[in-house]
Amino acid sequence: MYNRNFKIVALAVVSVFFLQTFAQNNWNVPADKKAKNSYIKFDAASAGQGEAIYNKNCASCHGNPGKGNVQKTLNPIPPDLSSIGTQSLTDGELFYILSSGRGLMPNFKSMLSDEERWKVISYIRSFNKGYVQTLSKFDPNKAKLIKVSTNYDRKTAQVKVDVKVNEKSGIVALKNAEIGLFVTRYFGKLQIQKNQLTNADGQTVFDFPKDIPGDKTGTVELVVKLNDENYGEIESSTKLQLGVPTDKPALTDKRAIWGTLAKAPFWIILLYLAGVFAFGAVLLYLIFALNKIRKSGSNKPQ
Amino acid sequence: MTKQSKTDKITSDLLRPIRLNWSFKIWFGFLGLALLVCLGAYGLQLKNGLSVTGLGDYVSWGMYLSNFVFFVATSLIGMLISAVLGLSGQKWAAPLARIAEIIALAFAAVAGLVIVMDMGRPERLLNVFIHGRVQSPILWDVTVITIYMVISALFLYIPLIPDLKICSEKLDVPPFLKKIYKILSLNWEGTIEQKKMIQQSTRVIAIFIIPVALAIHTVTSWLFANTMRVGWDSTIFGPYFVTGAFVSGTAAVIIAMYVFRKNYKLEEYITEKLFDMIGKLMVLVSLIYLYFNLNEYMVPGFKMKEMEAILIRDLFSGNHAILFWSVQLLGLVVPIILLLFKKMRKPLPMLVIGFMVLLGAWFKRYIIVVPTMEHPFLPIQNVPQSWKIYTPTLIEILVTLAPMIMVLMIITILAKVIPIVSVSETLEHLESVEQAEGELKK
Numbered sequence: 213m214y215n216r217n218f219k220i221v222a223l224a225v226v227s228v229f230f231l232q233t234f235a236q237n238n239w240n241v242p243a244d245k246k247a248k249n250s251y252i253k254f255d256a257a258s259a260g261q262g263e264a265i266y267n268k269n270c271a272s273c274h275g276n277p278g279k280g281n282v283q284k285t286l287n288p289i290p291p292d293l294s295s296i297g298t299q300s301l302t303d304g305e306l307f308y309i310l311s312s313g314r315g316l317m318p319n320f321k322s323m324l325s326d327e328e329r330w331k332v333i334s335y336i337r338s339f340n341k342g343y344v345q346t347l348s349k350f351d352p353n354k355a356k357l358i359k360v361s362t363n364y365d366r367k368t369a370q371v372k373v374d375v376k377v378n379e380k381s382g383i384v385a386l387k388n389a390e391i392g393l394f395v396t397r398y399f400g401k402l403q404i405q406k407n408q409l410t411n412a413d414g415q416t417v418f419d420f421p422k423d424i425p426g427d428k429t430g431t432v433e434l435v436v437k438l439n440d441e442n443y444g445e446i447e448s449s450t451k452l453q454l455g456v457p458t459d460k461p462a463l464t465d466k467r468a469i470w471g472t473l474a475k476a477p478f479w480i481i482l483l484y485l486a487g488v489f490a491f492g493a494v495l496l497y498l499i500f501a502l503n504k505i506r507k508s509g510s511n512k513p514q
Numbered sequence: 515m516t517k518q519s520k521t522d523k524i525t526s527d528l529l530r531p532i533r534l535n536w537s538f539k540i541w542f543g544f545l546g547l548a549l550l551v552c553l554g555a556y557g558l559q560l561k562n563g564l565s566v567t568g569l570g571d572y573v574s575w576g577m578y579l580s581n582f583v584f585f586v587a588t589s590l591i592g593m594l595i596s597a598v599l600g601l602s603g604q605k606w607a608a609p610l611a612r613i614a615e616i617i618a619l620a621f622a623a624v625a626g627l628v629i630v631m632d633m634g635r636p637e638r639l640l641n642v643f644i645h646g647r648v649q650s651p652i653l654w655d656v657t658v659i660t661i662y663m664v665i666s667a668l669f670l671y672i673p674l675i676p677d678l679k680i681c682s683e684k685l686d687v688p689p690f691l692k693k694i695y696k697i698l699s700l701n702w703e704g705t706i707e708q709k710k711m712i713q714q715s716t717r718v719i720a721i722f723i724i725p726v727a728l729a730i731h732t733v734t735s736w737l738f739a740n741t742m743r744v745g746w747d748s749t750i751f752g753p754y755f756v757t758g759a760f761v762s763g764t765a766a767v768i769i770a771m772y773v774f775r776k777n778y779k780l781e782e783y784i785t786e787k788l789f790d791m792i793g794k795l796m797v798l799v800s801l802i803y804l805y806f807n808l809n810e811y812m813v814p815g816f817k818m819k820e821m822e823a824i825l826i827r828d829l830f831s832g833n834h835a836i837l838f839w840s841v842q843l844l845g846l847v848v849p850i851i852l853l854l855f856k857k858m859r860k861p862l863p864m865l866v867i868g869f870m871v872l873l874g875a876w877f878k879r880y881i882i883v884v885p886t887m888e889h890p891f892l893p894i895q896n897v898p899q900s901w902k903i904y905t906p907t908l909i910e911i912l913v914t915l916a917p918m919i920m921v922l923m924i925i926t927i928l929a930k931v932i933p934i935v936s937v938s939e940t941l942e943h944l945e946s947v948e949q950a951e952g953e954l955k956k
Binding site for chain 2: 471472
C-alpha cells in the first residue's frame, strides 16, 4: 500500500517536472520551420567547426554541454544544450530558435550565417548518441546559379533589385526570395527598410533615403542579402553613386591624442621628453657627485 | 657630561638597534608567513584569472586600484618632510627625514607591483613598453613612478653616506657586512670637499623631488580625471590627490615614529616635542585636504547634474553612505578636532589618531574608485545583481594585503641595517648647539 502511494506521488512529481520542461520548451515554432532540415552533414568536421563558433558565441551563457557550467545567474537559466529537453527539439526548431531568439536568448540571424548556424547545431547534436540526421535535399551549390542586379532610379529615388536564376532550361526570374538591402558603414551594415519578397518577375523595390553620406564622389556600397528556400543564401554588393558626397579626413590622419605613437602631437612628445631628460640630467649630476666624493676621499693621503 | 661622552652616547644610542634580536626574528617570521599566504592567494589568481576576484566588466578597478592610489599617496611624504620642510628651514623636522624617506621608498617601490597585481595577465605589462603611447597617462605614470623611486633611493642614500662610514667603524657586525658598509660609504672622510658635495647634491635632489612627487600623484589622479566619468571628471583632482597624499603620509610617519621610538628606545631623539610639531603639521595638511573635499563634493552637489546626482546620492545617503561619512568624519574631521588639543599631541593618542587617519585614507581611495565604476553613463542592463554591486572576494583581500606586508618588510629591513635617525646630523646639531652655548659664555 505504502509502496503504491509512493509510486503515485513519484509519478505525479515526475509528470509535473516533465510538464514544466515541456512548457519551457514551448517555442511555438511554425510547422514548416519545424520540419526544416540541414543541408550540412552533421559529422566530426562540421561539429568541430561548430564548436569554435559555440565557444565564442554561446558558452558564456550555456556553458560547455554536459559540464553543468551554465550561467546560473540569468533568468531564465539557459538550458544545458546536451540535455534531453533540448535534444528532443527538431533540427528545424533549433535553427528557428537560433535565428529568432527570445528574451535573454539573443537571435543570431545577423551574426551567424545559415551555414554557421547549422554547424553549431551539428556540434550540439554531437552530444546525442542516438541522433540520426535527416539531410535536406537542398543543394548549396545552387546558390551559384543566382544572379542579382541592383540599380538605382534617381527620379523615384528607388533601388531596384532584380534576381534571375541561370537554370539549364534557361534564365528564369526568382519569385518569393527574401531580400534585405544594406549600406556598408564604418562599423557594420545599415539596413534600408525591412526585408521584402521578390515578385513574379523576380524583382523588388526599396525606397532609398536621400541623406545617406557617401565618399567624396557620393559612392556607397550596397549589399543585397538574399535568402531562398531552394537556392540558399547569397550576398552581393555593388557600388553606386547614390549618397551625399562627403569629404571628411579620417580621424586618424592628423597627429592627435588618440593616435598611435607615430601620430602623437608634438607638444606631448616634447613635454614627455623634457621630463625624462631633466631626470637624466639630475641623475648624471648625482652620479658625478658621488664619484667625486669617492675620489676625493681616496686621494687624501692617510 | 663631556663632549666626547655625549658623542659616544649618541652614536651608541642610534646604532644600538642595528643587530639581530629575537623580537626582530619573530616579527619578520610573522610577516614572511603572512606574505606566503597572500602570495598563495595571488597564485590562485594567476592560475584562474581575475574571475577569482569581485572585479568584472563594470567595476574593473576595485580594491587593487584603490590600494595603488593609497600606495602612491603615502609615498609622497618623503618629499613633504625632507624636501619641503628641509628647504624652508624647518629644522625641527630633520630627525624625521630618514623615517620619511624610508617610508617613501618602500611605498613607491611596491606601488608598481600593486598595478601588476591588478592584471589578469601580468606578462602583458611588457606591452606598455612595446606599444606604449606618449599620449597615455598610463605611460606617464610608469615613467614618473620609476623616476620617483630612483630619486627617493638616492635621497635616502646620499645623506646616509657619513652614517655608513660610522656604521663600518663602530658596528659590531661580521667583517663582510663591515666591508659592504665601507664600500657604500664611498671613502667618506668628512673632508670639506666631500661635505660640500653631499650638501649640494642633497639640495639638488630636494629641489628636483618636489616636481617629481607632485607629478606622480597628479598623474595618478589623471588616470581618473582624464576620463569623462562622473565623480572623476574634475579639474581639481591633481591637488585634491596631492593634499590627500600628505595626510596619509603624515599618518604613516606618526605610526612609524611611535613604533621606532618605543622599540628602539629613541625617546631622546624622537621627542615629545617632535610629536607635538608633527601633530600640528597633521592638522595643517588635514585642513587643506578638508578644503579640497569641500570643493570636490560641494560643487557637483550644488548643481546635481543628472548623472552626477545619482553618484552623489549614492555617496551621501545611498549604498556607500556609511563608508563615505565614516571616512570623512572619523578619518578627517575628528582627527583635526582632536589634534587641536595639546594633550592629544602626545605619542600614544597620536598613534591611535594616526591609525584612524591611515585607515580613513585607504577607504577614501576606495570611495573615489569604486562608486564611480558602479555608475557608468550607459545603463547596466540584463546582468545579475552581483555584477552591478562590487563585493571583493577573500582572495582579493589577501592579494591586497600582500603589498602592505611587503612595505612593512622593506621598512623593517631598512630600519635594521641603517640608523633611522641620522647619526652624523645629530652630532653636527650637538656641535652647533655647543658652539652657540660657548659663544654665550664668552
